[in-house]
Amino acid sequence: MAPRLALTACPLDCPDGCTLQVAVEDDQLVRVGAAPKGVGNPLTAGYICAKVKRHAQRAHGSRRVATPLVRVGPKGDAAFRPASWDEALDIVAGRITEAIASHGPASVAPYLYNSSAGVLAANGLTPLLFEALGTSHVFHGICAATAGEAWRSVYGRMLSTDPLDVPHARLVVVWGANPAVSNTHLLPLLTEARRRGAELVVVDPRRTATAARADRWLAPRPGTDVVLALAIARTLSARGLLDRDFLDAHTVGLDGLLAAAEPWTAARAEEVCGVAAGDIEWLAETWATVRPALLRPGWGLERNRNGGAAWRAVLALPCLVGQFGTLGSGVLGATSARSLFDGRALARAVLGDAPPPAAARQLNMATVADWLTDAALDPPVRVLVVQGANPAATAPDQKAVLTGLAREDVFTLVHEQVLTDTARFADVVLPATTHFEADDLVDSYGTYTLQRAAPVIGRVGQARTNDELAAGLAVRLGLDAERFDPTPARLAAIVGVAPLPEPGEVVPVRPPEATVQFRDTFPSHRSRDTAASEPAVRPEGTGRARLWDPALAPLDYVAAPEGDRFPLALLTPATPRSISSLLAEIEPPDGGLHLHPEDAAARGIAEGGRVRVWNDLGELELEARLDADLRPGVATLPKGQWFEHGDGRATANLLAPGHVDVLAGGACFNDARVEVALL
Numbered sequence: 202m203a204p205r206l207a208l209t210a211c212p213l214d215c216p217d218g219c220t221l222q223v224a225v226e227d228d229q230l231v232r233v234g235a236a237p238k239g240v241g242n243p244l245t246a247g248y249i250c251a252k253v254k255r256h257a258q259r260a261h262g263s264r265r266v267a268t269p270l271v272r273v274g275p276k277g278d279a280a281f282r283p284a285s286w287d288e289a290l291d292i293v294a295g296r297i298t299e300a301i302a303s304h305g306p307a308s309v310a311p312y313l314y315n316s317s318a319g320v321l322a323a324n325g326l327t328p329l330l331f332e333a334l335g336t337s338h339v340f341h342g343i344c345a346a347t348a349g350e351a352w353r354s355v356y357g358r359m360l361s362t363d364p365l366d367v368p369h370a371r372l373v374v375v376w377g378a379n380p381a382v383s384n385t386h387l388l389p390l391l392t393e394a395r396r397r398g399a400e401l402v403v404v405d406p407r408r409t410a411t412a413a414r415a416d417r418w419l420a421p422r423p424g425t426d427v428v429l430a431l432a433i434a435r436t437l438s439a440r441g442l443l444d445r446d447f448l449d450a451h452t453v454g455l456d457g458l459l460a461a462a463e464p465w466t467a468a469r470a471e472e473v474c475g476v477a478a479g480d481i482e483w484l485a486e487t488w489a490t491v492r493p494a495l496l497r498p499g500w501g502l503e504r505n506r507n508g509g510a511a512w513r514a515v516l517a518l519p520c521l522v523g524q525f526g527t528l529g530s531g532v533l534g535a536t537s538a539r540s541l542f543d544g545r546a547l548a549r550a551v552l553g554d555a556p557p558p559a560a561a562r563q564l565n566m567a568t569v570a571d572w573l574t575d576a577a578l579d580p581p582v583r584v585l586v587v588q589g590a591n592p593a594a595t596a597p598d599q600k601a602v603l604t605g606l607a608r609e610d611v612f613t614l615v616h617e618q619v620l621t622d623t624a625r626f627a628d629v630v631l632p633a634t635t636h637f638e639a640d641d642l643v644d645s646y647g648t649y650t651l652q653r654a655a656p657v658i659g660r661v662g663q664a665r666t667n668d669e670l671a672a673g674l675a676v677r678l679g680l681d682a683e684r685f686d687p688t689p690a691r692l693a694a695i696v697g698v699a700p701l702p703e704p705g706e707v708v709p710v711r712p713p714e715a716t717v718q719f720r721d722t723f724p725s726h727r728s729r730d731t732a733a734s735e736p737a738v739r740p741e742g743t744g745r746a747r748l749w750d751p752a753l754a755p756l757d758y759v760a761a762p763e764g765d766r767f768p769l770a771l772l773t774p775a776t777p778r779s780i781s782s783l784l785a786e787i788e789p790p791d792g793g794l795h796l797h798p799e800d801a802a803a804r805g806i807a808e809g810g811r812v813r814v815w816n817d818l819g820e821l822e823l824e825a826r827l828d829a830d831l832r833p834g835v836a837t838l839p840k841g842q843w844f845e846h847g848d849g850r851a852t853a854n855l856l857a858p859g860h861v862d863v864l865a866g867g868a869c870f871n872d873a874r875v876e877v878a879l880l
């Protein structure tokens with residue numbers, strides 16, 4: 202019999218939101234591919250990435266968690282016995298009850314990320330279960346927190362430009378993003394814009410595959426973008442290139458921004474950023490004159506101590522030159538539909554109208570290494586619940602994270618699809634469904650689409666969804682079973698999506714004719730403190746961009762304190778092999794340490810040589826790769842490695858520092874500074 206074809210959607214933490222077509226035989230996925238052209242999300246355009254083509258190997262692979270597991274050996278050894286769901290849930294509920302009785306609800310820490318899960322799995326019953334219990338809240342500082350807060354500070358709730366409008370641009374500035382790897386379906390749109398005459402500028406310390414397609418590549422030293430952006434602002438002002446009409450009509454805070462920019466002449470900026478003054482001036486002039494211009498900032502901008510300042514300064518630039526109001530102008534930010542759902546409606550339906558328990562203790566994913574090892578934390582963490590995340594491999598300061606995960610006095614539940622490096626440390630592992638086995642919705646942060654991921658195969662092993670897990674715990678913890686009913690159609694209806702879209706159907710989240718910023722969507726800061734300068738007379742939703750906010754930290758540049766001890770900046774960019782650590786186990790990224798040939802030569806290192814790379818946090822032993830596409834002083838290792846890759850004992854995250862950005866508490870992976878030597 203020929204395999205059965207079915208449509209679904211990809212929920213992985215990738216901006217593209219592809220519509221998938223899978224082939225199924227004997228209830229097994231035999232192929233994962235793209236939906237035919239013309240079906241589903243137009244951005245998919247008939248192709249998907251290579252890694253998701255391998256997703257069947259993951260869904261049915263030997264690493265899949267098939268049954269609940271209960272630890273029988275030392276933590277970290279992955280010695281488990283199988284158990285029934287009932288037994289495992291009883292154990293977990295018992296430990297949560299004990300922790301609450303002995304140390305209060307804040308002693309329970311739910312590390313719930315689910316950025317590669319569907320909308321319901323991520324925003325459904327599990328966070329509400331822990332809200333109902335009044336446990337600690339674990340903030341998503343691991344990614345995009347800084348970028349999101351910067352966007353809110355400048356543009357409030359203004360929507361992103363629609364990526365489908367990219368071909369209308371005549372200038373595209375891609376800053377700290379590498380869409381050739383991490384947003385591959387944007388590339389054809391960039392190519393189309395270039396075919397129609399657009400200039401592409403890429404700002405990245407590496408000559409990425411995106412930079413290789415660009416007309417100009419500017420390579421700042423990592424973490425110095427705030428200086429580069431302020432120097433552009435100063436150049437625009439000094440040369441009379443500011444769009445005064447736009448600024449007067451649509452912004453506040455120009456004087457504050459220009460005061461912050463005043464010290465940064467192009468020449469002084471060149472010293473700090475390593476970008477030639479002439480290039481800085483060229484970009485300022487080009488941005489002011491080539492119209493329409495589009496900015497696509499990336500998350501590479503945020504992963505350092507200056508990330509918030511950099512994002513805020515970069516986001517202000519299009520306002521200085523008035524690059525808004527027409528198709529092909531504006532800023533491509535996150536398009537997530539989740540914010541359009543009525544999340545509070547679900548909270549009311551599940552939790553009732555009772556006021557939530559007293560403000561929960563806030564913990565941060567980005568500092569898990571600290572709080573999980575902090576002997577003085579009051580109350581201490583007694584139960585850690587990890588769902589939709591793999592902190593052993595993905596959080597900074599890995600050595601401390603592992604010390605925390607190995608604590609005997611912390612009971613750890615991991616709800617997972619596969620036996621990750623984190624799951625190996627669990628007391629109980631519960632098997633999770635993949636999106637091929639469960640009913641859910643898929644939105645994306647790089648397209649204005651909402652789609653259905655309906656089950657295309659039966660459950661693998663005894664896998665359960667996140668909402669089913671929450672329901673199972675809720676009844677054992679004395680909460681109302683009906684309110685915690687995990688039926689997907691019920692949950693979707695409550696948040697405002699009824700009926701569920703058909704597989705392959707796309708619910709447009711934003712009207713196609715209303716995608717232009719400062720024409721169809723405007724900044725709005727109404728949800729935050731309303732500054733005195735906020736024009737109250739404007740109609741709803743037509744507020745101003747806030748170029749500078751006196752309530753926030755100054756737009757300062759802080760140099761890395763390591764100085765000469767650790768002269769190389771270690772970046773850990775996304776690779777085509779994985780989405781974070783997901784799928785890296787199938788075909789791992791090359792684990793070699795990339796070094797610029799000059800940096801290698803200065804240390805007597807040749808291609809393939811065994812090196813040690815270290816800082817105060819740890820040391821890895823790896824093979825060297827000479828890479829002339831880096832700017833000198835920059836080294837790279839792949840994001841998303843498992844322990845078994847590369848060094849074989851730890852990953853790049855061993856060397857990533859645990860401090861956070863001041864704006865939003867975002868992780869600073871790319872502040873890793875290292876030294877390298879031949880072994």
Ligand SMILES: Nc1nc2c(c(=O)[nH]1)N[C@H]1C(S)=C(S)[C@@H](COP(=O)(O)OP(=O)(O)OC[C@H]3O[C@@H](n4cnc5c(=O)[nH]c(N)nc54)[C@H](O)[C@@H]3O)O[C@H]1N2
Nearest residue numbers: 377378379383404423424499500501774775776779780781
């Ligand atoms: N294939 C693939 N796709 C992915 C992911 C993946 O792991 N693999 N991850 C997904 C996720 S979770 C996210 S958040 C996004 C991330 O998407 P991106 O932001 O595109 O990804 P990154 O690789 O983190 O960073 C982008 C670029 O920033 C550069 N960079 C690093 N530091 C600096 C700096 O200080 N200044 C400047 N200007 N550039 C800098 C890096 O060299 C890199 O090329 O991608 C998503 N898509």
Ligand SMILES: Nc1nc2c(c(=O)[nH]1)N[C@H]1C(S)=C(S)[C@@H](COP(=O)(O)OP(=O)(O)OC[C@H]3O[C@@H](n4cnc5c(=O)[nH]c(N)nc54)[C@H](O)[C@@H]3O)O[C@H]1N2
Nearest residue numbers: 318322344589590591592595616618633773781782783870
């Ligand atoms: N060195 C370095 N580290 C980084 C970064 C970096 O740039 N450099 N980038 C960071 C970024 S951008 C991000 S987003 C984070 C990601 O950090 P994490 O979210 O911790 O990492 P993932 O690998 O995405 O892990 C997600 C896990 O969720 C599981 N999962 C998927 N769907 C479901 C579901 O429906 N239910 C359940 N229960 N589980 C599910 C997957 O099997 C996978 O193991 O990593 C960060 N780590």
Ligand code: SF4
Nearest residue numbers: 211215218219250253
């Ligand atoms: S990971 Fe991204 S590019 Fe790959 S199939 Fe999923 S949405 Fe598409």
Ligand SMILES: [Mo]
Nearest residue numbers: 214344345500
């Ligand atoms: Mo991310």
